[in-house]
Amino acid sequence: MQAIVAALGSAVLLLFVAGGASGLSLDYYDRTCPKLEHSVRWAVKKAMKNDNTVPAALLRMHFHDCFIRGCDGSVLLNSTAKNTAEKDGPPNISLHAFYVIDHAKEAVEAQCPGVVSCADILALAARDAVALSGGPYWDVPKGRKDGRISRAIDTRQLPAPTFNISQLQQSFSQRGLSMEDLVALSGGHTLGFAHCSSFQNRIHNFDAASDVDPSMYPPFAAQLRKACPAHNKAKGAGSTLDPTAAKFDNAYFKVLLRGKSVFTSDQALLTVPKAKALASKFAEDGEEFEKAFVKSMIKMSSLSGGQEIRLNCRVVR
Template sequence: MNPSKIETSELLCKIKVESQVRLPSISMVFVAALFLSSIVIFLISSAGNALSLNYYEKTCPDVDSIVTNAVNKAMMKDRKVPAALLRMHFHDCFIRGCDASVLLNSKGNNKAEKDGPPNASLHAFYVIDNAKKEVEDSCPGVVSCADILALAARDAVAFSGGPTWDVPKGRKDGRTSKASETTQLPSPTFNIYQLQQSFSQRGLSMDDVVALLGGHTLGFSHCSSFQSRIRNFNATHDIDPSMHPSFAASLRSVCPKTNMAKNAGTTMDHSPTTFDNTYFKLILQKKVLFSSDQALLSAPKTRDLVTKFASSKATFTKAFASSMIKLSSITGGQEVRKDCRVVN
C-alpha cells in the first residue's frame, strides 16, 4: 500500500476533530467509480511524499505560526481574504492534487490555471507570497508553497469563526499548470450526479461533497455563476423552480438583464465573512445562488446531511475539518519552489 495513504489514515485518527463517517448505500456503478477514483488518487499520491504532522519539526518548526501571522495581518486589512484563500486551496487541490499549481504564472505560450475562466476571480495571491517570503527568511528552501497554501486555508477558516485542524505537511510543488485543465473544477450548475462523479474521481465521498460545499458560507459570487437560474431558465420556466420566487426577484434586481456591470453579484449568504452553517439553512429555504448547492436536496442522503448541518453548526464544522484534511491530502508535485509564482 502507498505509504502516504497509510500515514494519512493514521493522521485522521489523531486530528482534533472527529470525523462523522457514514457508509452510504450506493449502486454498483458508484462502486466502480470509487474503484477507478482510488486508482487515480493512488497515482497522484504516489507522485508526492508521505504527509506528516511533524514534517517540519526539525527543519522549520515555526512554519505554522509564520503562516498564521501572515494570514491574520492580511485579514485585518481585507475581510475578503479568508474566502479567497479557502477557494484558492480548493481549486488547487482539484487539479493535479494539492501542488500549488494554481499559484504559477502564465509563461510564454502556456496559459496557467490562475488564468483559466473558473479562476478569473481568484485573488489574494499576495498573502501566499508574503507568507512564503517570511518562511524563506526563516528556513530557506524547505517549505513548499503547497503546504503554505494548505495552512493558509486552515487559518482562513479559523479566523472566520470556523474550526481549526492539524494540517499534515510534506506536499511538493508541481511544475505544470494549464488553464485548459480548469474545466475539471466542479461547476455551479452541476446536478447531484455530476457532483458525485467529480468528487469521487478524487477519492471524496458524498459526505465530503456536502461538507465541503459548506465552504460557500464565505464569500461573494458574480452574477455569471447564477444568471441562468433567474432568467430564461428553460422553455417552461423563466426562473428556476427550485429557487424561492422572492429570492429570485431580489437577484434579478442585483443582476439586471442588460448593461450588467462586470463585478455585479452578491454575497453567498447573510454572513459572508463568518464561517457558520447559515448556508445550509438557506438551502432548505431555496435561497442559495448555485444550482449545485440546491441540488443537495435532490438525493435522500445529501438532503439528510443538509438538514443535519443546518440544525447544528458543531456537527457541520467537525465534518468540514475532516473533509478538508482528506481533500488536502491528495498530493502531487516534484519540488519546493523558491518563488510560488514560478518553477525553479
C-alpha cells in the same frame, strides 16, 4: 477549536503522524522550520485586516489547487509567453489574494530557505482563513511538494456552479471524495461572494416554462434579479453566498433549505435523499458540520501531487 479535531477520533490524524500512505505528517517541519505556522497565520491575519474577502479567496484557491493534479501549488504559477496557467483559466479568473501566499512564503524563506513548499503554505493559509473567520481549527498534515505543470485548459476539470448532483458526484468520486465530503465541503460556501455570471442560469430564461428556477424562494429570486439584470456586465455585481459571508458558520445550509441558495450546484444537494439529509443535519447542528468539514478538508488536502520545493510560488524552480 481543537475539540473539533479531537471529536473526529484519533484514527485519521494518527495516520498522518505516522506518515501514512499520503506521505504527509503533522510534524513534518517541526525540526526544519518550527515557526512555519506562525508565519503563515501572521500573513493571513494581516491581509484580513484590510480585506474581509481574503478568507473566502484562500479557501477557494486551495480547493481549486487540489482538484487539478492534487494539492501541488500549481494554481499559484504565473502564465508565461508559452503557457497560459491555471490561474488564468475561466473558472479561476476571479481568484485573488495570491499576494497573501507570496508574503507568507517570503517570511518562511527568511527563516528556513528552500524547505517549505508553496502547496503546504496554501493548505495552512486555507485552514487559518477558516479559523480566523470563526470556524474550526485543525492540525494540517504537511509534506506536499510543488508541481511544475499549470495549464488553463485543465481548469475544465473543476466542478462548476452549474453542475447537477450527478456531475458533482462524478467530479468528487474521481478524486476519492464521497457524498459526505461533497456536502461538507460545499459548506465552505458559507464564506464568499458569487458574481452574476455564475448564477444567471437560475434567474433569467431558466426554461420554457419559467424565467426563474422554481426551486428558488420567489422573494430571494427577485432580489437576485434586481442585483443582476439580464445581460448585466457590471464588474463586482453579484450576491453573497449566505447572509454571514465573512463568518464561517452553518448559515449556508440553513438558507439552502429555505430555497435561498445561489448556485445550481448548491440546490443540487437537495435533489437526492442522502445529500439532503446531510444538509439538514448540518443546518441543525453547527458542530456536526464543523467536524465533517475538518475531516473532509484533511482528506481533500491530502490528494497527492508535485515534485519540488519552489523558492518563488509563482515560478517553476
